[in-house]
Amino acid sequence: MAGSDGRSVVPARLPDDFLGRLVVDCPACGGYAVILPCDLSDVRAFAARRMVCRDCGAMREKPQTPNGASIDPFMGLAPRFRAATRHGDLVAWNEEHLDYLETYLSGRVRVEQLPVDPAGPRNQTIVSRLPAWAKSAKNRDDVLRAVARVRKERG
Ligand SMILES: [Zn+2]
Incomplete structure (x- = not known):
């Protein structure tokens, strides 16, 4: 969650960072x-996967x-953490991803620390791909409520 100064600071992450556990x-x-992944050290998109x-x-x-x-790492199954708001669904691939989104969105001032590598794909980060409604300050409480609800009901 955001600090007492209302700032949330997260490192830039790519969607693939959460691909290892769906x-x-x-x-x-x-x-x-x-x-x-059947081989836990191989999270590449074409690697064999097992659902349990x-x-x-x-x-x-x-x-x-x-x-x-590439295969579909989701095996055609629906992501479980879909935080439904009246604006749309915020989707997380696992609890860590959900925590990441919540931490970022909880701040009244939000800071994404962009890649150390200046050649990194800045417009592909999770934060840069969040829909505008999710980032809108006026929807902040709605979105955070939906995140808390999906964690409680679907976790
Ligand atoms: Zn079952």
């Missing part, structure tokens, strides 16, 4: 399922593509 709706029971449901034990696997083409 929380989705279980296709069997609608519960809490996690998709991990915490609630019913359902398991699914998606093998690595033979030619190195």
